[in-house]
Amino acid sequence: MAEENGNGQAVDEKNGGKRLNKRQRGAIILAILCIGSAVFGVHQWVKSKTHIETDNAFIESHVHSVSSRIPALVKRVAVVDNQFVHKGDLLVELDTSDYQARAETAAAALDLARNETAGDAAQLEGARATVGLAKARLEQAEIDLKRAEALFAKEVIPREQLDKLKTARTVAQMQLRESQEGERRAQATLGMTSQGKKDAKVAQRQSQLAEAKLSLSYTRIVAVSDGYITKKSVEPGNYVQPGQPLMALVSLQDSWVTANYKESQLTDVRPGQRVEFSVDAYPGLSFRGNVESLMAGTGAAFSLLPPENATGNYVKVVQRVPVRIAIDAASDPNHLLRVGMSVVPTILTGKSFRQVLGL
Incomplete structure (x- = not known):
């Protein structure tokens, strides 16, 4: 006791x-x-x-806006919301009637241009022959004139005959100019330029045919990458315009985390450091990644209305800098992560206890 x-x-x-x-x-x-x-x-x-x-972090990924490049009527929509598609899969098929007709018209115009070019080439050869004939006549006229001038100097022929030969030379010169103009007109008709290129009409029609075929190919809208369809707003029978959003394609293969850290937390943060993070949607699961890069400025600096600290009363506010974190694909094999999910990432700086204490 x-x-x-x-x-x-x-x-x-x-x-x-x-x-x-x-x-x-x-x-x-x-x-x-x-x-x-x-x-x-x-x-x-x-x-x-x-x-x-930090708890100010979210999942982000590449979101491809799917739109039409030509105005056309929607013939078929091959996908539904949240469907997974592979790169090259058909998403939307547009009516091909108008563009098929344009392609056929362009092909016919090309054939016609080739036939016309053959006739124009023949005309050009004829014009060139006429130029050659005119040159020969001019050369002969000049020879006859020189001979007549020598004979006239010896008083063998009268002046009247000499004048006729001078006139003949002038006529030959004019005929040569006329034939040369005809050759140039034939070249212009054929499409030859001063650099010697030809078949301009054929080249023009070929370009029009290629453009028509390209527009025809745009009637099939395909996926640009693997991903999930979302925000589908197109149905068969709709008439779509170029640039009109039809749906979005979200690729989850190369998603990343955008973490908005306080500027005071980034003293020891460097690209390449390991990151572990959790997601609110999957409690108990842990994902991995690494710091890929730090944004070149704070989020406020690139906002729609950035702060003007040089005017008015200044109140210091701790800014946040977006940090891009690449997700390790091996930690998310089933692609559970979705764009916009809230994340709590933890960057492992790798500093030891002694380094923190400065020992």
Whole structure:
């Protein structure tokens, strides 16, 4: 049985020893709590330097807007919302009637241009022959004139005959000019330029045919990558215009996390550091990734209305810098992550306890 002595200490009569009083026990318990709190506080402070965490983060990915490149009537829609498609799969088929007719018209125009070009080529050859004949006549006229001038100097022929030969040379010169103009007209008709290129009509019709075939190919709208269909807003019978959004294609193969860290948290953050993150939709699951890059500015700097700190009253606000985190595909083999999901990423800086304390 324990009794208290005159000093207030508890005495154990059976064991003959003394026990601590209430004040001493309270002091010991308080000391233990203080030491424990200090150890826990240091541990949390060190962890905050080696494990950089934020809850302002979301899943993002490439979202391809699917639209038509030509105006046409929708003939068939081959997909539904949330359907997975592979690259090259047909999404929407447009009516081909108008564009098929245009392609056939362009092909016929090309054949006609080739036939016309053959006739124009024959005309050009005839014009060239006429030029050659005119040159020969001019050369002969000049020879006859020189011979007549020599004979006239010796008074063998009269002046009248000399004048006739001069006139004949002038006529030959005019005929040569006329034939050369005819050759140029034939070249222009054929489409030859000063650089010697020809068949301009054929080239023009070939370009029109290629354009018509290209427009015809646009009647089949296919997936540009693997992904899931969402925001489908097109149905058979709709008339669509170029650039009109028909649906969106979300690729989950190369998703990433955009984490908006406080600027004060980025002191030791570097590209390549490991990241572990959890997603609210899948409690208990952990995903992995690595820091890919840091944005060149804060989110506020690139907002629609960036702050003007040089005007008015300035209030300092801690800014957030978007950090792009690449997701390790091996940690999400079933593609559970979806665009917009809330994420809590933790960047592992790799600093040791000594480095944090500066030892």
